[in-house]
Amino acid sequence: MARDAVTVRLDARPGLPAKTLWALVAAGALAAFFVAPAREPWDLKLCLACAETLAAGEDPYGREQIVGGVSFPCLYPPLAFDLYRPFAAMGDPVPWWNALKVLGFAALLLLWRRVLPPGRDGWRLAFALGAFGTPFFAEYRSGNAGSLEQLALWGTFALFIAGRYAAFAVALAAVAQLKLQPALFLGLLLLAPKPRWKEFALGAAVFAGLFGLNELLHPGLLGGYLSRLGDPSAAWRYERGPNNCSAWAFLQHLLETAAGSRPLASRWASLLVVPWSCFVAAVTALSARRVATGPGTDEEKRRFVVLLGTAAFALLAPRFKDYAFFLVIPAALVALESAAPLLWRAPLLVFAALNSTKAAAERMGLGPWALVAGYFKLYAAVLVWAVLVSLNNPWHSRREKR
Secondary structure, eight states: OOGGGGOBOOOOOOOOOHHHHHHHHHHHHHHHHHSOOSSOOHHHHHHHHHHHHHHTTOOTTSSOEEETTEEEOOOSOHHHHHTTHHHHTSSOOHHHHHHHHHHHHHHHHHHHHHHSOSOOHHHHHHHHHHSTTOHHHHHHHHTOOHHHHHHHHHHHHHHHHTTOHHHHHHHHHHHTTTTSGGGGGGGGGGSSSSOOHHHHHHHHHHHHHHHHHHHHHSTTHHHHHHHHHHOTTOGGGGOOBTTBOOHHHHHHHHHHHHHSOHHHHHHHHHHHHHHHHHHHHHHHHHHHHHHHTSSSOHHHHHHHHHHHHHHHHHHHOSOOBGGGGGGGHHHHHHHHTBOOOHHHHHHHHHHHHHOOOHHHHHHTTOGGGGGGGGOHHHHHHHHHHHHHHHOSSHHHHHHHHO
8 A cells, every 4th residue: 555545634623622622521520420320330330349348358259249130250350449449438439430430531532632633623522432332331331440441541651652661661560450451552662663671571570560469468369360360161251242342252253153162162263363463463563663663753653653552452352342442442533534545444434333233134134144243343443453554654744745
């Protein structure tokens, strides 16, 4: 693909004033404070139950928690549940939790505004609210802390873009303690304009040290947590479709439908996902190095590496829930606002908007193969990544043309 064909347009109209955005999101926060979510916040209630069990000196991993008549396992490390203790002590934490999440999402929008090149705020806000299965509304209804986690994660990315590598490494090591998978973003340090091996080692050491605090502060519980996490028979491992659009889930779902055996499909998917992951990682690294050795400032290069890394992460993570697609939104906006061929951008926009049409596909007579209509978010993420790896420092390229 020609380089000039994929540059990002920077001649967009000015965005909304920051005060206007703040007024909009503040109104949303107040509404969230007084209006309960449409569905029971089961994720919040589960985490509160796990936190209460832990606070009582019991093992939260020794038994499942009952929420709404359904049993769920505690799947976060002990220290993560400690963060929920202040909310567990409240009589009714839901309104406060709702307000905190909406304010967190508002702050996330403003953070994205600083990360992205200038553009149309109205369109971007609409895309952030409606694309990829509406991740904010999905996590808002469930009571998940997704928007807060994303705010913290993008805060670490801002440190990376600013060139504060050591601070990024330490902050990311702390943020990754909740769900562990974000620790993979330490790899951004190796994709910087000049690879930062010392900071990478620092981040890895801090991550290991903080994770070890789980055993120090809650003796004997870390083994139970790891056992829960590694249980191959756990039902959460087989979440798929719109609720879990990871590449591994797609492969497992496809193979199970073809072979009719879940254990066999799981084994083969675990094997096939390895070459896929190696391919994505290798192409991402090569593209990042191409940007690093090309024209442009180091800050521009670091910004692009972050966006490329978030797109790649969506294809590499073994579990990628519906609310995790917060992560892909800025990269998707850059891909859609690029001058990439319409043949790439049009299906990207369609897939990001559709989320899933599995039920419609079943009504059309596709039978079990209707499953392919349940992974539109994954297809959109693949296209985002494909467009970004074809770019070569888009911001600088546009200025060169002028």
